[in-house]
Amino acid sequence: xxxxxxxxxxxxxxxxxxxxxxxxxxxxxxxxxxxxxxxxxxxxxxxxxxxxxxxxxxxxxxxxxxxxxxxxxxxxxxxxxxxxxxxxxxxxxxxxxxxxxxxxxxxxxxxxx
Amino acid sequence: xxxxxxxxxxxxxxxxxxxxxxxxxxxxxxxxxxxxxxxxxxxxxxxxxxxxxxxxxxxxxxxxxxxxxxxxxxxxxxxxxxxxxxxxxxxxxxxxxxxxxxxxxxxxxxx
Numbered sequence: 735x736x737x738x739x740x741x742x743x744x745x746x747x748x749x750x751x752x753x754x755x756x757x758x759x760x761x762x763x764x765x766x767x768x769x770x771x772x773x774x775x776x777x778x779x780x781x782x783x784x785x786x787x788x789x790x791x792x793x794x795x796x797x798x799x800x801x802x803x804x805x806x807x808x809x810x811x812x813x814x815x816x817x818x819x820x821x822x823x824x825x826x827x828x829x830x831x832x833x834x835x836x837x838x839x840x841x842x843x844x845x846x847x
Numbered sequence: 848x849x850x851x852x853x854x855x856x857x858x859x860x861x862x863x864x865x866x867x868x869x870x871x872x873x874x875x876x877x878x879x880x881x882x883x884x885x886x887x888x889x890x891x892x893x894x895x896x897x898x899x900x901x902x903x904x905x906x907x908x909x910x911x912x913x914x915x916x917x918x919x920x921x922x923x924x925x926x927x928x929x930x931x932x933x934x935x936x937x938x939x940x941x942x943x944x945x946x947x948x949x950x951x952x953x954x955x956x957x958x
Binding site: 738767774775776777778779782789790825832833835836837838839840841 | 896
């Protein structure tokens with residue numbers, strides 16, 4: 735069974751540029767999560783989807799961050815415009831449903847110059 | 848919301864010794880506690896988890912204990928090996944349907 739897939743794995747951009755990350759969850763997993771992980775720290779939830787519905791986005795900085803999961807499968811996280819402080823690893827995870835085991839993707843390492 | 852504290856932040860042991868990492872949580876309604884291992888540059892991988900209706904769970908050299916009254920849970924690794932070296936994160940799933948992670952423990956197993 736394929737795991738959670740993310741792309742790109744690495745991204746370097748200049749500040750004020752837009753950037754997008756893509757995630758394909760494990761087949762059959764209804765719940766999808768986007769996390770931010772700063773160096774040396776634990777993941778922090780940005781947004782959680784139940785199928786195509788965003789049910790918890792309280793931690794998402796909505797002035798510059800947006801996300802979508804249009805068909806309840808793949809998801810895209812966007813930052814526009816990026817700031818220096820956005821440099822981090824963006825992790826996607828999925829689970830069969832909320833409260834069940836979460837499986838993480840390899841993450842996208844973003845560097846904003 | 849939930850607050851998860853993890854100790855120690857770094858732990859160095861000799862190969863073959865045991866390692867113990869402890870976490871406390873604040874939300875008494877939390878009912879699911881996974882542990883993840885993250886090697887440098889890799890994804891967090893689940894190594895063991897426990898639900899609130901169980902006090903202890905074991906999988907080969909790894910065990911987790913949960914004390915609901917005191918609101919703390921611990922990871923125990925016996926007969927440590929160099930490949931156990933990584934960062935370990937505890938987490939708690941709270942009543943708000945959110946998984947909150949601890950700050951991580953960097954475990955170094957010296958050969």
